[in-house]
Amino acid sequence: MSDYSVSARNLSKKFGHGHHAVQAVDGVSFDVKKGELFGLIGPDGAGKTTLFRLLTSLMVPDSGTAVVEGFDTVKDYRQIRRIIGYMPGRFSLYQDLSVEENLKFFATLFGSTVAKSYDAIKPIYRYLEPFKKRMAGRLSGGMKQKLALCCALVHAPKVLFLDEPTTGVDPVSRKEFWEMLGTLQDQGISIVASTPYMNEAVRCHRIAFVQDGKISECDTPENIRRKFPHAILAVRSRDAFSLLQDLRKFPEAHSCYSFGNYQHLYLHSEGGADGSAARLQEYLEGKGHQDIRIEPIEASIEDCFMLRMNKEGGDYGDV
Amino acid sequence: MAMFRRKALLLRERAALEVLRKGYVIEVENLTKRFGDFTAVDHISFRVKKGEIFGFIGANGAGKTTAIRMLCGLHRPTSGHGQVAGFDINTQQEDIKRHIGYMSQKFALFNDLKVWENIRLFAGIYGVEEKKIAPKTDEILERLGFTDQKNTLVGQLSLGWKQKLAFSVAILHDPEIVFLDEPTGGVDPLTRRKFWELIYEAVNRGITVFVTTHYMDEAEYCNRVCMMVDGKIEQLDSPENLRRKFGVETMEEVFTQVAKKAQRTDD
């Protein structure tokens, strides 16, 4: 057997027919190593959810194969469903059952009990235990997400598939959630997770950018950042909005986006960021900006993602 | 009777304009909402200046949604008083609804209606005069550069376009203030940024924006940020002042420190 927990080869899936057909997943191949935390990063509608459904045996691909822990997702779906945990993008537990009842139900489904798997879920369940009598529908977003994770873990799965587990959850709960995933990692579980939050992507061992049903890049976060082709200047001044507009008109500018209180300016010239900074300072002063601060910085994952999306037409070009 | 009612409306609107002349689109004092013995919003007071971007931030369950519902005239406050768009929050809720815009990620437009049908529908809902609807529709489409897509079903648009359109619809009746409830939840970074550029454009046209978000980098884009913890306002200042006050580099860190105080994990 291979070292891979998940292997996808040329997976494709199309919905609809003729003119309205949508190629949701388009020839996707990748491997997830055992015990790895693998991230799928991409915009809404990129095909991440369909990809998860193909990998969890919930859908049959039009072509290509996927193998999870040595089992084929089409032929051996029964075995796969025993050894994977899956947290769908939409909350899909019973809202009218309490925390405890949901957990018990899913444990029984897998032929286990809450007591038997208590050790596995304890790091997460301890947050939930005070609310165990509460109906799942009345939990907050962060709590629902923890409950869903518990239910996905209750049978001690070998692979965990998490479809946008932190969407709509506040930053503190999000952080907690990724820390919990870290503790699961220690138990040797392989995890495939998708997220729209770029700062979470850094926590993955490897990430894949998903766009229009294809994987456009797949590497470690460090390698992806290293491969960023432009020098970046982080710029701020008193009026952020007019600064952004002026930066875009700067002759050496490739493109420019807001990152919190800074604007990130991607330069055409490679390497010579120092000279550019001085020229930019002069340019901005000429435009009447005040309190200008310019710093050369390293690319973040978000920078890489932005650039890639923009290159591929982004979300505004194709109507 | 109808004439009397129209006159009364005119008087109320004139009074509202008088209130707005002080420069605040929202002024609330000791606003409180209790459900049974649970206090969702606990004596909050703040003012939103005309033309500013006011960020409203808090963990799930901090009372944000309840607060917004009171401001939009959907919940009656248990106690406290104030004005939104010049109208009294306790007595003139129907007037408030006509003078504000609202957009959330969850519900924006009808997917099974065409672009122009959506605009027409919402213009009707907001009570835009019949003869003004057609020119208004054309104006919106033109400003968005979207005239070609007039007859496209909204369901077939990309997310970015949908948001652009939803935002334009939310402000089509020229409200004093627009409430954006997590407008960018689950949206990719590029689309989010384009959306914020749209917000800035609207602000340049004089619209006041009240926005909630889970993205802390977006909190940086606000003029002032209000952080709620357990139904109370914990911090209210510009992002720069807040960062300085906590001695940290990003709003994310500010939020983490503020939210640590929370007792309530749920509501």
Added chain:
Amino acid sequence: MRQFFAFVEKEFYHIFRDKATMLIILLMPVVQVLIFGFAITTDIRNTSIAVYDQDRSEESRGLLSHITSGPYFRVEQEVQEPEEFDEIFKKGKIKVILVFPPDFSETLAENRSAQIQLITDACNPNEANIINSYIQNIAARYALSLDKGWVESVYVEPVTRMMYNPQLKSAYTFVPGVIGLVLMLICTLMTSVSMVRERELGTMESLLVAPSKPFHLIFAKTVPYFVISVFNLAVIILLSLFAFDVPIRGNFGLLAGASLTYIFTSLCLGIFISTISKTQQIAMIISLIGLMLPTVLLSGLMFPISSMPPVLQGISYILPARWFIDMARAIMIKGLGFGSIWMQWTILGGMAVVFLGASVRGFKIRLN
């Protein structure tokens, strides 16, 4: 097996926690029985009639007093001229005009068959038929009483004998019908909707990705509704026994057995509907319009099947309720035994097997 019970437990939670639906399910049979019993009754009471008596004899008075002596008819008006008939019916209150020919008593005296004319407002043909048969019945009895003296009666007016239900009480026919209707509604509608809801809420995704067995999942859905249906069945039967004096002439065990089979068939049909419906709305429309309406109209609950056009009779064959109502009437009112209902029973059972088989086969182990 533990998995199956976990499913059943969960289903009970869903039902008991939805208080509003629960209340409707439990009250519906009572309300239905009362509505059919009192409001939509097909019994004739206090019907206004008019009399055009051209004979004015002792005999005509005698028959009239016979007709009005019961609780059914009241003479509202005496008619002087046939020209008035139209006006009378237009007013709408009077349903029937009784016309005695001038030679009524004479003919009777000659021991010949005397005739009276019934002019009936047939706007509601059902009602008109019932009124006619009531009066015919009374007239026939009157004729018999007259005949006592004569040994060779020449009275030939046809006598309709109302078998099993001599008072023509409609309660007798509607109770089996209401049982059929209520059980169909609860079993089919509720199960189909609850199954489709899982798909709509996304919980099906969680179930599918777990090693859950389709048969467990499907079968567990039917258990709580089976229990509730049995309870409702008992309520309806008790109510009809005590409030409407409907007898159970046949074997009670047989009735129970036939009802349980019918409940099971309806549940299977509900599950089958859920496998072919994409949304709760579709499931509801299929159950209500596609099933309830034909059940009310075509199963023999309201109108006799034998008087329907062949196409509708054909449709009635595929309605489970038709076979059940047949059986229930046979057992409750005619007091018949298994020998005369085995065919209906077998058909119901066969339907259940077909629906269940199709559902288990049609159950999708994947999302689509």
